[in-house]
Each structure stands twice: as C-alpha cells, then as structure tokens.
Amino acid sequence: MKMKVVVAMSGGVDSSVAAALLREQGYEVIGVTMRLQPSDCSEGCYSRDVAADAKKIAQKLDIPHQVFDFTDVFARxxxxxxxxEYSLGRTPNPCIRCNHYIKFGALLKQAQELGVNMVATGHYARIEKENGSGRYLLKKGADHLKDQSYMLCMLTQEQLGHSLFTVGDLTKEEVRHTAERLGLPISDKAESHEICFIPNNDYPKFLVEYTGITALPGPIIDRRGNVIGEHRGIASYTIGQRKGLGIASREPLYVTAIDPEKNTITVGGKSEVYATELIASDLNWISIERLDSPINVKARIRYRHREAAATVTPAGTGEAMVEFREPQMAITPGQAVVFYDGDIVLGGGLIARTGREVLS
Structure with a gap:
C-alpha cells in the first residue's frame, strides 16, 4: 500500500514540484490549499487565484485537491x-508562528483525522533522524541562499517526525528546471516576500483596520530623554529603523528602543543600535532535549541575517542568555533567534530583551 501524504499547495513552484516529486517517488499524494483568510480576499495566502492555480497543478499531476478552511485558527x-506583539513594541515574525500552528499544526491534525500521517511542503530545509538519539534533526536546505530553516525553528519533534521537505536537497534553479521538465505552468512564477495577510505591506494601516484601535502619536526622544520629534504610533517603527523618522540631524538617527508604556520612541546614532547580549524566551530545542550548560553556536537574529558566533547559557526557566563575540546591529525583541551548529539547527527562541535591558 502506498504511503499517503498531504502536500500544502499554494500554486507556486516549490510546493508544486514537491507534490510532483513525491508522486514520482510512489507516494499517494493529496494536494491541499489552506484557506487562511476570507474567501473573498483578493490577496495573500488564500485567494481565488491561489486556489485555482493549485487546483490546476493538481489536475496536471492527476492528484486530488482539497481546500481546508483554517480562517479561525489563523486569525487566533x-x-x-x-x-x-506590535502593541507591545515588538516586531514579530508571523511566518514562524504560521509554520508551527498552521502548516505543521492544524494541517497535520486535519490530515491525521483523514488517516494521513505525513505533511509535505516546499520549504528549503532538510530533516534527518539521528541514529544514536533517535531525534529528528532540522538542517539547512542544500541551497543556502534559499534556506528556510530559520522559519522552521519552532517545530517540535512530533511535527518533524510527520513532515517531508521534498525540495530541501535541491537548489532553486534545480526546482525550476524540474518544473520545466514536468511541464508545470509555474516555472517562472514570481515569488512573494511580503507578509501574506497584509495588503501592500502596510503594517500600520492593517493594524488600525484589524484592531479598530487608532494609532496614538507620541514623543521621539534621545537617550537623555530630550524630546526631538513626534512619532505616528509605535507600530510604525522597529529597532534599527532609519527612514521615516522626520527628524533633521547632522548624523543619521536610528530607532534604538520602543517603550509602549510611555508611548515613546528612542533614537540615537548608529553605534547605539548595536548590542552584544540578548535574552531568549519560548525556547524550542531540536537537536538536543534541553540546554543544561553553556554552548558555543552560530546565531541568527533575523531571517536574512548573517550568522554570528555566540555563547548560549541557561538563564532560568524557559530562557537563555545569548552573548555575541561581536556587537550585532538591531537585535529586535519579538524576532526569533536561531542557533546553528554548521547546517544543524540546535533550536531557537524569541528575543525577549536586549542590550541594557538584559542587565536590568
């Protein structure tokens, strides 16, 4: 009997090639498009075009296609x-939560209810099972320029054990060539780099419309507390931001701190954006069960950030201190910090505090 697998299909080249390769490998493939927003939405993760594109690919591959409605759980x-998170002055990464709660959470659960125990996606990452420990290892994709292991840092052992990353051993160029070889009509389809549920990538407008809470202007201050400008609402700013401050200065100014309680934005020179320490919370260890003593790692503080040498030390229940050998620019609360040993993802967590806040 063929092993069944649900493939999350967006109509894009990566998920389409993943489905095609699994079918070639002998799996019984079921294509699924996830409805994450109202069906009348014209943009984002779910739209009529996305579902239609995925269905067209499924028909080309001669596999069934379904739409699963996760609108409520995605919103929640x-x-x-x-x-x-934005109301608290942090800058979240919703794609990481979507992977944990939706693609490898709600989708896996619904697939299992249908008697299917595996979920596949078009992520550029790899999974291996370690012989000695029996743990599932998450590794970078073979194409390091497209590697998405950072976005998968919160996946659990249970989730990894039921997941397949079919294109993880391929480069993007090889994926496009495979699409051409198979005659899939998406080999030159453009990629999206914006957050799927935010039209035109306009965060402030979305936050006001979704929550109904009007942005509250407030003071922009320097590190001494002097008021030097006015901000448009803290959700319009992130740590390290330089553009859009509306302040005349002899040197470029950057956002160095956001205080939601005082409704202030603090700015300073470029040197003030750098820090060497952070506290990580909500830790998820993958290659190890837990962290009992300090370890040396390469750490990444943003998706496209270059990894940097650091030491990670346990710092109380569910937290760890991360100390970098060299100062890092714009360590941003709310973003994920992911720890690597070569290609292996050791684990990750959320940046809770940084710089001077670590010591307070």
Missing part, C-alpha cells in the same frame, strides 16, 4: 498575536 494564533 497568527494575526491576533501579530497585532498584540
């Missing part, structure tokens, strides 16, 4: 959290 676990 991803969008609501996104809005809450």
């Amino acid at each position: 676990d991803v969008i609501t959290d996104f809005c809450r």
Whole structure:
C-alpha cells in the first residue's frame, strides 16, 4: 500500500514540484490549499487565484485537491498575536508562528483525522533522524541562499517526525528546471516576500483596520530623554529603523528602543543600535532535549541575517542568555533567534530583551 501524504499547495513552484516529486517517488499524494483568510480576499495566502492555480497543478499531476478552511485558527494564533506583539513594541515574525500552528499544526491534525500521517511542503530545509538519539534533526536546505530553516525553528519533534521537505536537497534553479521538465505552468512564477495577510505591506494601516484601535502619536526622544520629534504610533517603527523618522540631524538617527508604556520612541546614532547580549524566551530545542550548560553556536537574529558566533547559557526557566563575540546591529525583541551548529539547527527562541535591558 502506498504511503499517503498531504502536500500544502499554494500554486507556486516549490510546493508544486514537491507534490510532483513525491508522486514520482510512489507516494499517494493529496494536494491541499489552506484557506487562511476570507474567501473573498483578493490577496495573500488564500485567494481565488491561489486556489485555482493549485487546483490546476493538481489536475496536471492527476492528484486530488482539497481546500481546508483554517480562517479561525489563523486569525487566533497568527494575526491576533501579530497585532498584540506590535502593541507591545515588538516586531514579530508571523511566518514562524504560521509554520508551527498552521502548516505543521492544524494541517497535520486535519490530515491525521483523514488517516494521513505525513505533511509535505516546499520549504528549503532538510530533516534527518539521528541514529544514536533517535531525534529528528532540522538542517539547512542544500541551497543556502534559499534556506528556510530559520522559519522552521519552532517545530517540535512530533511535527518533524510527520513532515517531508521534498525540495530541501535541491537548489532553486534545480526546482525550476524540474518544473520545466514536468511541464508545470509555474516555472517562472514570481515569488512573494511580503507578509501574506497584509495588503501592500502596510503594517500600520492593517493594524488600525484589524484592531479598530487608532494609532496614538507620541514623543521621539534621545537617550537623555530630550524630546526631538513626534512619532505616528509605535507600530510604525522597529529597532534599527532609519527612514521615516522626520527628524533633521547632522548624523543619521536610528530607532534604538520602543517603550509602549510611555508611548515613546528612542533614537540615537548608529553605534547605539548595536548590542552584544540578548535574552531568549519560548525556547524550542531540536537537536538536543534541553540546554543544561553553556554552548558555543552560530546565531541568527533575523531571517536574512548573517550568522554570528555566540555563547548560549541557561538563564532560568524557559530562557537563555545569548552573548555575541561581536556587537550585532538591531537585535529586535519579538524576532526569533536561531542557533546553528554548521547546517544543524540546535533550536531557537524569541528575543525577549536586549542590550541594557538584559542587565536590568
């Protein structure tokens, strides 16, 4: 009997090639498009075009295609959290939560209810099972330029054990060539780099419309507390931001701190954006069961950030201190910090505090 697998299909080249390769490998493939927003939405993760494109690919591959409605759980676990984090002065990464709660959470659960125990996506990452420990290892994709292991840092052992990353051993160029070889009509389809549920990538407008809460202007201050400008609402700013401050200065100014309680934005020179320490919370260890003593790692503080040498030390229940050998620019609360040993993802967590806040 063929092993069944649900493939999350967006109509894009990566998920389409993943489905095609699994079918070639002998799996019984079921294509699924996830409805994450109202069906009348014209943009984003779910739209009529996305579903139609995925269905067209499924027909080309001669596999069944279904639409699973995760509108409510997506709103609860991803969008609501996104809005809450911005209200607290943090900058979240909703794609990481979507992977944990939706693609490898709700989708896997519904697949299992249908008797299917595996979920596949078009992520550029790899999974291996370690012989000695029996743990599932998450590794970078073979194409390091497209690697998405950072976005998968919160996946659990249970989730990894039921997941397939079919294109993880391929480069993007090889994926496009495979699409051409198979005659899939998406080999030159453009990629999206914006957050799927935010039209035109306009965060402030989305937050106001979704929450109904009007942005509250407030003071922009320097590190001494002097008021030097006015901000448009803290959700319009992130740590390290330089553009859009509306302040005349002899040197470029950057956002160095956001205080939601005082409704202030602090700015300073470029040197003030750098820090060497952070506290990570909500830790998820993958290659190890837990962290009992300090370890040396390469750490990444943003998706496209270059990894940097650091030491990670346990710092109380569910937290760890991360100390970088060299100062890092714009360590941003709310973003994920992911720890690597070569290609292996050791684990990750959320940046809770940084710089001077670590010592307070």
